[in-house]
Every structure is written in C-alpha cells, then in structure tokens.
Amino acid sequence: xxxxxxxxxxxxxxxxxxxxxxxxxxxxxxxxxxxxxxxxxxxxxxxxxxxxxxxxxxxxxxxxxxxxxxxxxxxxxxxxxxxxxxxxxxxxxxxxxxxxxxxxxxxxxxxxxxxxxxxxxxxxxxxxxxxxxxxxxxxxxxxxxxxxxxxxxxxxxxxxxxxxxxxxxxxxxxxxxxxxxxxxxxxxxxxxxxxxxxxxxxxxxxxxxxxxxxxxxxxxxxxxxxxxxxxxxxxxxxxxxxxxxxxxxxxxxxxxxxxxxxxxxxxxxxxxxxxxxxxxxxxxxxxxxxxxxxxxxxxxxxxxxxxxxxxxxxxxxxxxxxxxxxxxxxxxxxxxxxxxxxxxxxxxxxxxxxxxxxxxxxxxxxxxxxxxxxxxxxxxxxxxxxxxxxxxxxxxxxxxxxxxxxxxxxxxxxxxxxxxxxxxxxxxxxxxxxxxxxxxxxxxxxxxxxxxxxxxxxxxxxxxxxxxxxxxxxxxxxxxxxxxxxxxxxxxxxxxxxxxxxxxxxxxxxxxxxxxxxxxxxxxxxxxxxxxxxxxxxxxxxxxxxxxxxxxxxxxxxxxxxxxxxxxxxxxxxx
Amino acid sequence: xxxxxxxxxxxxxxxxxxxxxxxxxxxxxxxxxxxxxxxxxxxxxxxxxxxxxxxxxxxxxxxxxxxxxxxxxxxxxxxxxxxxxxxxxxxxxxxxxxxxxxxxxxxxxxxxxxxxxxxxxxxxxxxxxxxxxxxxxxxxxxxxxxxxxxxxxxxxxxxxxxxxxxxxxxxxxxxxxxxxxxxxxxxxxxxxxxxxxxxxxxxxxxxxxxxxxxxxxxxxxxxxxxxxxxxxxxxxxxxxxxxxxxxxxxxxxxxxxxxxxxxxxxxxxxxxxxxxxxxxxxxxxxxxxxxxxxxxxxxxxxxxxxxxxxxxxxxxxxxxxxxxxxxxxxxxxxxxxxxxxxxxxxxxxxxxxxxxxxxxxxx
Numbered sequence: 034x035x036x037x038x039x040x041x042x043x044x045x046x047x048x049x050x051x052x053x054x055x056x057x058x059x060x061x062x063x064x065x066x067x068x069x070x071x072x073x074x075x076x077x078x079x080x081x082x083x084x085x086x087x088x089x090x091x092x093x094x095x096x097x098x099x100x101x102x103x104x105x106x107x108x109x110x111x112x113x114x115x116x117x118x119x120x121x122x123x124x125x126x127x128x129x130x131x132x133x134x135x136x137x138x139x140x141x142x143x144x145x146x147x148x149x150x151x152x153x154x155x156x157x158x159x160x161x162x163x164x165x166x167x168x169x170x171x172x173x174x175x176x177x178x179x180x181x182x183x184x185x186x187x188x189x190x191x192x193x194x195x196x197x198x199x200x201x202x203x204x205x206x207x208x209x210x211x212x213x214x215x216x217x218x219x220x221x222x223x224x225x226x227x228x229x230x231x232x233x234x235x236x237x238x239x240x241x242x243x244x245x246x247x248x249x250x251x252x253x254x255x256x257x258x259x260x261x262x263x264x265x266x267x268x269x270x271x272x273x274x275x276x277x278x279x280x281x282x283x284x285x286x287x288x289x290x291x292x293x294x295x296x297x298x299x300x301x302x303x304x305x306x307x308x309x310x311x312x313x314x315x316x317x318x319x320x321x322x323x324x325x326x327x328x329x330x331x332x333x334x335x336x337x338x339x340x341x342x343x344x345x346x347x348x349x350x351x352x353x354x355x356x357x358x359x360x361x362x363x364x365x366x367x368x369x370x371x372x373x374x375x376x377x378x379x380x381x382x383x384x385x386x387x388x389x390x391x392x393x394x395x396x397x398x399x400x401x402x403x404x405x406x407x408x409x410x411x412x413x414x415x416x417x418x419x420x421x422x423x424x425x426x427x428x429x430x431x432x433x434x435x436x437x438x439x440x441x442x443x444x445x446x447x448x449x450x451x452x453x454x455x456x457x458x459x460x461x462x463x464x465x466x467x468x469x470x471x472x473x474x475x476x477x478x479x480x481x482x483x484x485x486x487x488x489x490x491x492x493x494x495x496x497x498x499x500x501x502x503x504x505x506x507x508x509x510x511x512x513x514x515x516x517x518x519x520x521x522x523x524x525x526x527x528x529x530x531x532x533x534x535x536x537x538x539x540x541x542x543x544x545x546x547x548x549x550x551x552x553x554x555x556x557x558x559x560x561x562x563x564x565x566x567x568x569x570x571x572x573x574x575x576x577x578x579x580x581x582x583x584x585x586x587x588x589x590x591x592x593x594x595x596x597x598x599x600x601x602x603x604x605x606x607x608x
Numbered sequence: 609x610x611x612x613x614x615x616x617x618x619x620x621x622x623x624x625x626x627x628x629x630x631x632x633x634x635x636x637x638x639x640x641x642x643x644x645x646x647x648x649x650x651x652x653x654x655x656x657x658x659x660x661x662x663x664x665x666x667x668x669x670x671x672x673x674x675x676x677x678x679x680x681x682x683x684x685x686x687x688x689x690x691x692x693x694x695x696x697x698x699x700x701x702x703x704x705x706x707x708x709x710x711x712x713x714x715x716x717x718x719x720x721x722x723x724x725x726x727x728x729x730x731x732x733x734x735x736x737x738x739x740x741x742x743x744x745x746x747x748x749x750x751x752x753x754x755x756x757x758x759x760x761x762x763x764x765x766x767x768x769x770x771x772x773x774x775x776x777x778x779x780x781x782x783x784x785x786x787x788x789x790x791x792x793x794x795x796x797x798x799x800x801x802x803x804x805x806x807x808x809x810x811x812x813x814x815x816x817x818x819x820x821x822x823x824x825x826x827x828x829x830x831x832x833x834x835x836x837x838x839x840x841x842x843x844x845x846x847x848x849x850x851x852x853x854x855x856x857x858x859x860x861x862x863x864x865x866x867x868x869x870x871x872x873x874x875x876x877x878x879x880x881x882x883x884x885x886x887x888x889x890x891x892x893x894x895x896x897x898x899x900x901x902x903x904x905x906x907x908x909x910x911x912x913x914x915x916x917x918x919x920x921x922x923x924x925x926x927x928x929x930x931x932x933x934x935x936x937x938x939x940x941x942x943x944x945x946x947x948x949x950x951x952x953x954x955x956x957x958x959x960x961x962x963x964x965x966x967x968x969x970x971x
Contacts, residue, residue, distance in 0.1 A: 513689070
C-alpha cells in the first residue's frame with residue numbers, strides 16, 4: 034500500500050513524496066470523513082431550508098421562525114438558558130470558593146458528590162423530580178396536600194421554574210470544576226501580598242481573587258449556557274405536558290408530529306438554523322469575554338493556598354452545603370432507585386409495596402427493552418472504538434503532520450462540540466435517508482453515524498492530549514532503526530497513547546450509553562436505544578418500569594466510570 | 609571513498625534559510641565532531657542527513673548512493689539509510705524494556721531470533737548495561753538511558769552513527785566517562801561517528817576532526833582538534849573554542865603598539881608573522897594559560913606591563929584579571945608554579961609574556 038501512495042504522490046508532489054505519503058493519505062482520509070459526517074449534514078440543513086425540490090424558496094424560513102408557537106419556544110429557550118446560567122454560575126462559585134479557599138471540613142465527600150451529576154443524564158433528574166413534584170401525583174405534593182388539607186399542590190415541576198431548577202442541578206458543576214481548578218492553580222502569594230499590603234478579607238476576594246478566576250468563571254458559565262440552549266431531555270420530560278416548548282423540543286415535536294414527512298423535516302431544519310445561530314452567538318460572546326480576561330498568573334503547578342477561616346460560619350455553611358448537595362444529588366438517585374422497585378407509581382414507599390416485577394418485565398419479557406440495551410451497547414462500543422481511532426488519526430495529522438489544511442481539520446473536528454444534538458440528528462437524516470445513494474433511515478447505522486459525528490470532538494481532544502506527550506524523536510528513532518512510517522506508528526506511537534485511547538473510549542462510551550437527544554429523532558421500530566426506551570416508557574406513563582430501566586442504565590454507567598477511574602489511575606502510576 | 613558526502617546543501621524552513629550551500633565530507637571510520645553555537649543549524653543538518661527532512665538544494669550521498677537530492681527528486685526514507693541515531697533526548701521507548709529497545713532495529717531488519725538476542729546482549733555489554741536488560745527506561749537514570757540509546761544505535765548500524773548533543777545533559781563526571789567510552793567504541797568497532805554538539809571541549813576530547821559552524825549555518829573551519837586549537841582560522845573560531853583575550857594593536861615599525869587611551873605600550877613582534885605592508889588595526893589573541901606574569905625589571909623595556917586587579921584561587925590554578933592600559937586580560941597560572949614563583953598581590957604591577965599569540969585583522 035505504501036508503494037501505491039509513493040506513486041500517487043510522486044507524480045503530484047515530487048520532492049518529499051516518500052516521507053509524506055502516509056501522512057498525506059491520513060490527512061485526506063480525515064478530511065473526507067469529517068466532511069461527510071460533519072460538514073455535509075450542516076450544509077444539507079441550510080440547503081433544505083432554502084430549497085424545495087431544488088428550487089430556491091426563501092419563504093419557509095421567516096414563516097417558521099415567526100410562527101407564534103415557535104417564537105414562544107425561542108423566548109423560552111433563551112429565558113431558561115439565561116436563568117440556568119445565572120443560578121448555575123452562582124451555585125458553582127459558592128461551592129468552588131468553599132472548597133477551594135475555605136477551611137470547611139468534608140471536602141472529599143463534597144467533591145465526590147459533585148462528580149455524580151456529571152455522570153447521569155439530566156433527563157433522569159427530570160424523571161426523579163417529577164416523581165416528587167408533579168402537580169397531582171408527586172410524592173412531596175401529595176404529602177403537602179395530606180398534611181395541610183390543601184387541594185392545590187405545593188410546587189409544580191412541570192413549569193419553566195421546574196426546568197430551570199433541574200437543569201441548574203445538573204449544569205452547575207461546569208462552573209464549579211473550572212473555578213476550583215483555577216483556584217487551586219492560582220499563586221497564593223498574589224492574595225497574600227494584598228493582605229500584607231493591608232487589604233481586608235472581603236476586599237481581597239473582590240479585587241484580587243475574583244478578577245483572577247474570571248476567565249474560569251466565564252468559561253464555565255458559557256459551557257452551561259451552550260449546554261442549556263441545546264438541551265432536550267429535561268424540557269421534553271417536564272415541559273410537554275404543560276405545552277412549554279424550547280427550541281430543541283419544538284424541533285422534535287415538529288418532526289415527530291409530521292411523521293417523517295419532508296415538510297416537517299424542512300420546518301425542523303429551519304428552526305435548527307435558528308438554534309445554531311443562538312449557540313454560535315453564545316460562543317462568540319465567550320470568545321469576547323475570554324479575550325478580555327487572559328491572565329498568565331494561573332500556573333500549571335499546584336500550590337497550597339492560604340485557607341480562609343470560616344470560624345462561626347463553618348457549621349451553618351457546612352449544613353447548608355451538605356443539605357443542598359443531598360437534595361441535588363442523592364434525592365433524585367434515591368427516587369429512581371426506589372420507584373423502580375414499586376408495584377405501582379403512587380404507592381407509598383413501604384416494604385409491602387416493593388417488588389422485582391419491573392425488573393423481570395424490562396429485562397425478561399419486554400423485547401423492546403432488551404433490544405434497546407443491546408442496541409445501546411452496540412452503538413456505544415462501536416462508536417467509542419471508531420470515533421476514538423478517528424480522533425487519534427485527526428489529532429495525529431493536526432499535531433504531528435501539520436499540513437497546510439490543518440486549521441480546517443481542527444475546525445471541522447471541533448465543530449460538533451457546538452452543534453446541538455438535535456440539529457445534528459436532522460442533518461444526518463437529510464444526508465442518509467436516500468439523498469445520496471444510501472438510505473439508512475430506520476437502521477442502526479444512521480444512529481452510529483450520528484454518534485460518530487457527535488463525539489468526534491471528545492475523541493480528538495483526548496487524543497491530542499496524549500499525542501502531545503509523545504515526542505517526535507520517539508517516532509524518528511524507530512524510523513532510523515529501520516521501521517517504515519506505518520510500522521513506527523504501530524510499534525511506538527499507538528502503544529504509547531494506548532492508555533489515553535482507552536480513557537478516550539470511555540469518554541465516548543459513557544455519554545453514548547445514555548444518549549437521548551440524537552437517537553430520539555433517529556430511532557426506528559427496532560433500533561431504540563436505552564435512552565429512547567426509558568424516555569418512551571416514561572412518556573407512556575409506565576413510571577415504575579422507566580425507573581427500573583433507568584436504574585439499569587445507572588448501573589452500567591457507574592461500572593463504566595469505575596473502569597475509567599481504574600485505567601486513569603493505573604496510567605498515573607506508570608508515569 | 610568518503611562514507612558521507614554533503615554537497616551544496618541548502619535547507620529552508622519557509623523563508624528562513626537554516627543551512628546555506630553547505631558542503632562536507634565524512635571519511636569512513638573517522639570520528640567527526642560538528643560544533644557550533646545553539647541554533648546554528650547543526651541539528652537541521654543531522655535531520656537532513658538522516659532523512660527526516662528534505663533538502664531544498666544540493667545533494668547528500670551515503671556510501672556512494674544519493675539519498676537526498678533536490679535536483680534528482682530523491683529522498684530515501686530514514687529507514688533505508690542505515691544510520692544509527694542517538695537523539696538529544698535519547699528517545700528510548702518508554703513502553704519497551706531495555707533489551708526490547710535494543711532488539712527493535714534487528715527485528716525490523718528481520719535478523720533471526722537467536723542472533724538478535726546475542727547481538728543485542730553484546731551491544732548492551734559494550735555499554736556496560738547488561739544487568740539492566742529487563743528494566744523499563746523509567747527505572748533508569750539519564751546516563752543509563754543514554755547508554756541504552758547508544759547501544760541501540762550500535763546494533764542499528766555498524767557503519768555510521770550520528771549522536772545529537774548526546775552527553776551535554778549529563779553531569780561533568782559522567783560526561784567525561786561517556787566521551788571516553790564513545791571514543792573507545794569507535795576505535796574498537798571501526799564505526800564512523802558523527803558527533804553533534806555545542807560543547808567544544810568534549811568535541812576536542814572525542815573527535816579526530818572537528819567542523820566549526822557559526823550562527824548563520826556556515827562552516828568556518830575544518831581540522832583536527834590540534835589544528836583548530838593551535839591555528840584558529842579567524843577571531844570567531846578562536847573565541848568559540850576557548851576563553852580568550854583580544855588586545856587591539858597596530859604595527860609600528862618592528863613593534864606592535866597597543867591601541868589605548870591610557871599609558872602607551874609596545875611589544876616586540878618576535879616570531880609573529882605580520883603583513884608588513886599594512887598599518888591596519890589588528891587583534892592580538894591569546895589564551896589565559898599562555899600568558900606568563902613576570903616581575904617588572906625595567907619599566908621602559910619592550911613588553912606589556914599591567915596591574916593585577918583580582919586574584920582568584922581555583923584549586924589547581926590561579927585566575928587573574930590584569931589591567932593593561934585599560935584593557936582587562938584573563939590570565940591563568942598553574943597553582944604549583946604560582947606557589948613556586950610567588951603569587952602576585954592584587955594591585956601590584958607585573959610584566960606579561962605571551963606564548964605563541966596569534967594576530968587577526970580587526971573587524
């Protein structure tokens with residue numbers, strides 16, 4: 034094969050052909066794959082919005098965007114994301130400061146609790162909270178009505194406030210993790226010298242610490258904003274029943290209501306463009322914010338900062354943070370677990386009401402559920418493996434080969450990061466349902482393609498990180514020892530980044546295992562995924578079975594996380 | 609026939625010319641050191657020779673075969689050049705044991721298993737690392753990893769080995785030891801060694817022939833260490849290869865007059881060869897060890913007189929700063945001699961006698 038490349042590039046490039054043959058073909062292959070999986074779907078969205086049967090049609094876009102129900106979806110999306118961002122940032126900052134800078138006890142426990150929302154899909158949280166707070170049947174509301182004799186419920190989770198609350202619970206760790214790591218890497222002498230110069234505690238926080246961690250806060254806040262803008266699961270579960278729509282759920286509704294007709298897809302595509310515009314605007318905002326606040330004072334090495342003594346406030350603050358963490362993290366988990374064992378939703382949580390029947394049903398009797406588990410396992414493992422190798426290839430080209438078009442490759446591979454899953458799904462439908470040669474609609478392959486496009490950014494980022502560690506000379510040493518370029522990759526580079534690749538695999542496997550947003554538009558009669566199955570069972574009102582299946586998903590995710598942790602730990606020990 | 613012939617080679621990175629029309633021949637079995645300040649293009653030269661980068665102009669011939677040529681559109685890949693390389697950062701593969709590292713080049717050349725093992729262990733014995741065969745590189749010190757890299761290069765090629773700044777990362781004692789070993793290996797095995805370094809001292813001790821490169825990537829001088837030390841081509845080479853003093857002078861009849869704003873002084877031409885037609889300014893170059901301090905007998909006699917400004921005891925020698933009519937000179941003296949002749953006192957005046965100084969035109 035190498036010799037074939039020699040020939041091709043010998044004629045086209047002349048000098049340097051033999052050395053750059055493999056590199057060149059890797060570059061072209063990466064580019065083609067990214068064009069097909071990422072760029073063409075996006076182009077197709079724009080094309081089908083503005084062209085009907087190959088005739089230019091500009092009327093659809095303004096009509097869809099200006100339809101009153103869509104306008105209200107836009108308003109809801111922006112309102113919800115804005116509130117989630119504000120509350121999530123405040124919550125994240127509060128915990129970050131407590132853990133990074135104060136002498137509050139039990140930091141280890143709290144840190145461990147913070148990582149849990151990271152692992153589970155927010156729509157599990159939405160399910161759990163609606164178990165507690167749905168207007169008529171929620172356990173907490175029923176309790177409230179029993180005690181007070183009121184006929185109106187205490188709180189209604191099926192509202193904008195409810196959606197904001199659940200999303201905040203799941204997205205605040207973005208800010209928390211960013212800020213905590215910035216605080217830990219900040220040079221403590223910067224704060225100390227201000228104290229020595231006579232500045233008070235509060236002054237130091239306001240004028241020294243805050244400006245220094247501002248870039249971290251901005252980065253975390255923007256992550257929340259973008260995630261919330263494109264989020265599907267929570268508003269889908271909590272909003273549908275009350276006719277509260279956001280852009281992603283509206284797009285879903287447009288397409289599922291039209292039962293796959295092309296007009297419905299076109300309308301969805303038009304709304305997708307709008308959603309992408311909003312996300313890109315948010316990203317642009319992030320760039321502006323980060324540009325103005327770039328400090329090099331935060332260093333890579335960790336130092337022990339001076340901790341602020343909370344004194345009398347210690348116990349109240351500890352109580353507040355433990356209770357809030359308990360509510361945010363433990364309660365929803367417990368609810369899903371408990372309800373999964375109930376004979377029927379609404380029964381009190383007592384021993385005599387518990388049963389294993391739900392598990393028997395979902396794991397034994399329901400073929401749909403069993404299929405969905407296998408589908409998800411197949412999709413997560415295969416997309417994990419394929420995407421990881423794709424990420425390694427792209428990262429290799431970008432970092433080591435550095436061809437002229439490397440910027441394009443980088444942009445294309447990081448693009449899916451900012452494309453909402455639901456938009457990606459529409460693009461994939463437009464490309465792979467017969468528009469070009471292949472019709473993969475209703476097959477598992479169309480979901481696989483969507484997953485690959487969706488997770489290629491993760492893979493590329495994680496592969497880049499490990500490839501940066503492999504110095505050029507290691508590969509060159511192999512070349513001078515008689516290895517061909519391909520052999521040097523196989524014998525030296527790949528083994529050296531293997532731990533990073535395994536970690537990268539899990540970083541794709543875990544979110545893919547619980548994926549809902551893209552699969553919900555792409556699944557066919559026999560290609561439901563785990564996320565879709567849970568969502569569908571829940572939507573049908575079989576709450577107990579949905580909870581049982583969610584418990585199974587949680588179990589798989591926990592096992593995957595343990596495996597990931599084990600691998601990364603082993604890797605650290607090796608270094 | 610030379611083993612390596614580099615002819616008019618130019619290498620550019622974009623518009624930046626790193627090597628400009630460089631020509632060099634390496635004889636079979638010799639130990640050649642390429643010396644130059646950092647970023648003078650010597651590593652680029654090595655990478656072009658090994659085939660990691662192409663040449664923009666010129667030609668490189670290895671054992672009679674053209675391996676890199678801009679005009680002929682030839683670029684033989686690194687794996688077909690049969691050069692053993694020891695990289696600056698050793699490039700010992702961290703996921704393979706020491707012996708696996710060394711066996712790798714043999715595996716790639718499809719050497720039978722039995723022979724592979726025995727040759728690898730042989731090379732390991734040559735660098736005195738036999739007992740570390742099953743270790744992982746992370747369990748070795750820098751010096752030991754260096755030896756592994758050297759052994760790997762030795763099994764990789766029995767003809768030509770290129771070492772890029774190999775021992776500069778080691779401490780002084782290990783460096784000396786390693787330099788000796790490389791020299792020894794080269795003599796017993798007859799392999800050609802190209803040794804790239806910015807450290808002219810090690811290059812002197814290790815090589816048969818030295819190539820002095822300057823910051824712009826030009827070759828300034830090629831010669832044996834003795835030739836280079838005794839007859840540096842120009843002022844820059846003189847300065848590059850050791851601590852040096854330069855006194856500005858101009859010819860005045862049969863004497864050289866010191867250029868100074870202070871007390872005028874002259875010294876005899878002696879054995880110095882001077883172009884008698886010129887009255888241009890020149891530089892009198894000397895090494896600290898080649899200047900002798902003598903008591904002043906006659907203030908008016910020919911010869912330079914200076915004031916001892918600083919005396920530093922360095923153990924095996926004394927280091928003096930002597931002010932000669934406003935010019936500061938470094939002078940060094942063997943401690944034993946100093947004690948025998950009496951150590952000059954700071955502030956005292958003494959005469960300076962030069963042992964084989966060199967004159968360069970002043971630029």
